[in-house]
Structures are given as structure tokens and as C-alpha cells.
Amino acid sequence: MIEADNLTIDYGSSERKLRAVEGVSFRLGQSESLAFIGPSGCGKTTLLFALSGLLTPSKGSVKIGKKQVAGPRRDVALILQNAGLLPWKTVWQNANLSLILSGDYPACNAQDILEELGLGNVKSRFPAELSEGMKRRVGIARALSISPSVLLMDEPLASLDTLTREKIQDLFLTLWKDRGFTLVLVTHDIEEAAFLGQEIIVLTERPACIKARVSNREVGPLDYRQSKAFDRTVKTLREELER
């Protein structure tokens, strides 16, 4: 369970304060999914960093389980825009990064995850040798290696071609259903938000405030994109964003 209460984040000094996020509150149960959607540069990434514990909010609080988030946690994984792979580490080392840092390496399940994601035969390669789609899958493997209770994703499929993006969206959906983690996604892609978010929060221009909440409980089946409910959600989101 993840809960944000009146989350407000300011940057800069007290004289030159820049508000990135203002008064965002939500509550998400175990194994539920939430997507934030808003215009580019509105403060979505800042919001996600606060949820992950990388940023301390200026006001308000974030709780995971019953504990207040005061820094990065072992049970929370973050997938970054370009997968955040370290170019000097191999696929295997990148996938195991969290475990290496925590000292749990090599007692890990990354091998199974790499096999599951079709990366078993490239584990000794460097990121520069991989396609964009494979890099994103390594990022997913790294996140899953710690068996997270909460998975945070910051526009994880930006700059991918449509087919690869849809394939990886399908993968996210399958993993989310199978593994039961709580999923929080930040995106500016309307269809991605509609496909993965059981609840979708539409954010305003900077500072990011909640503009609308859209319920999308039918999320789950892989053919959801072909359903009328999906089209309805996409239409609603488009209207909310244009409003």
C-alpha cells in the first residue's frame, strides 16, 4: 500500500522558490495500479522521486505500508526513462545492481528473471550492444530482482517504437498480475496510462496539481486495447488533458 498526503515539493532557495508539485494526495492498495499523466515538464518525475524517497517533500508525506518514506527502500523499485543502465556494467551486473549494493549478491533470482525476459543469452553483453527494447527489459529485470512490493516507473517506454512499446506494456501487465506488486506509473502517453492504470490521475501544468481522477478498473486483459472501455478511457483522458 502506498499513500501520499498533501504532497508538495519546492525547488531552490526560499527567495527563489520553484514549486514543482502541489497538494497531491492519493491512496493505493496492494497490487493496485495507478498512472499519473500530465504535460511534459509538469513535475511528474519529481513526484515519482518523492514517492521513491529520493526527494524529501517540502510539505506533506508519503507512506508505504505504515511507514513514512524517508529515503530509498529495499522493497521499492524504480524504473527510469532510459532504463538507467550503467554502460560499464554487463547485463548481468546491471540486472543485479540492487542486490550487489545491498550485499545480497549472488544469492539472487536474477538468472530466472533474465531467462523469463528473454535476456539469458545476452547477460555478458554491455548495454551499448543491446537494442532499446532489450535495454528496457534489463531495467525491468533489475527492478524485479529485489521482488519489490512497489514498482515505480518514470516514462519507462519513452522513445520506443509503437510495436516494441506495446510488447513491453503487455509484459508489464503480465508481471504486475503475476507478481502482485503495487504499480505507479508516470507517463505522458494517454494509451499507456489507459492500458496500465486502474486509476489515472491527470496532472496540471507545473506545479503539478491533481486536475482529475479517472477510474479504469477494467484494466487487466492483454486485449484490453481492443475494448470499448479502453477507448472510453482514452477519450476521457484526452478531454481532461485538453480542458
Next chain:
Amino acid sequence: MKQVLIYICSIIFLLLLWEVASIAINTINSSSVLPGPYEALSQVVKNGAELQRHFLASAWRLIMAILIALVAAVPLGLVIGHERSVDTFVSPMIYITYPIPQVALILFLFLIFGTGSATKVAIVAIVLFFQILVSARGAAKNITEEHLVSVLSAGANRWQVYRHVIFPATLPNILTSVRVGIGVGIAFLYIAETNTAQGLGLGSFIKRYMLFGRDRAFAGIMAMAFLGLVLYVGIDVLERILCRWKYVKR
């Protein structure tokens, strides 16, 4: 194999240029001012044993200086490049001390350490220290934000950030600064070695024969060039091993 052939061709071309320059200068001056590569190489063969002792003395000093400079400059450069508060305090000191011509310190170092190897190593280490420091600092300032976020979100502590991100990310730049520093270091080593009357070292060897026995002096210069070449190749090999990720097929 192809690269080795290109290296050999390049060296042969350089020797040809040297031969042409030698013929031209000696013809203009009507005397043997600049020995050709053949004369110099003959002297390398004739004085092999003596030259080897001088070569090893210079090589040892240069390698020691590089290692001392690396150990001192890399951690400091990375810290001031990454930690803004340390940078604010230390950078003015670097800006003030870096432009001081290090050659001006030679006499001062002779007074402190005497005329032995320690001074020669110290002067080269000081020169290399600043080169590596400035380079490491600049590289640490330009770390990709995403790489830092990546390890911080995975729970890295400060030491782990340096170990897994800052050091490997800056290593290519550090090795480049060492490469640049080798040329400057050899020049300063020569100055330091020629400033003492006696002792081993290619600088002393060259100085001893420069006026009367120029062929031999040029054999010493060739040995110095060879020292530079060995170190350049050594750094290249080291980079290929340590920064393997830079050389993969994309």
C-alpha cells in the same frame, strides 16, 4: 595485426622524415648538426647496456610519478567534482596553484629533497597531479544524472556511488589525462635530470653527449621517445581492459 603494421609504417615514415630533415639541415650548415636516424640507431646498438641502465632509471621515475599523481589526484578530483561544498572550498586553491610554472619549483625541490631521484619523481608527479586533478574534476562534474539516480534509488551509499558510478564513468577521461601527461611528464623529467650533474637517467645521458657526441645524445632522445611510446601503448592496453564497454560493437 593490422594495427601493429600501421604502427610500424608510421614509425618508418617518421624516421624517413628525420633522415630528410637531417640531410637538409646538415647540407645548409655544411656540417653534421643533426645526426640521422641510422647514426642514432647505431649508437643505440653500440651503447645498449649503458642506455638500458639510463632508460630503466627514467622509466622507473616516470612510472612512480604517474602512480603518485594518480593516487593523489584521482580521489581528490572526483570528490571536488562531485561534492559541491568541497568544490567551492578547494577550487580557488587549484585555480591559484595550477598556473604556477612547475619548472620554477625545481630548485626549491632540490633544496628540500636533494639532487637524488626523489626530486625528479616529485617534479613530474606535481605536473601530472594537476593535469589529472583538473581532468578528474571536470569528468566528475559531468556524470549523467540518470546513472546517479539509478544507483541512489537502488539504495547506494556515498562510497558505492563513487565505486559504481563516478569512478568508472570518469576512468576514460582520467586515462586520457595520463596520456596527455606522459608527454609533459617526459619533458619535465628531462629538465629535472639535466639539472643534476651526475646520476642515471636519459636526461643526464643526453646532456653528457649533446655537445661532443651528438650521435649518442640522439640515441638517448630515441630512447626517451621509446619510453613515451611504451607508456602510451601501456595506457591504451589498460584502457581496453578496464573500459571494455567503450570498445564493444554498437
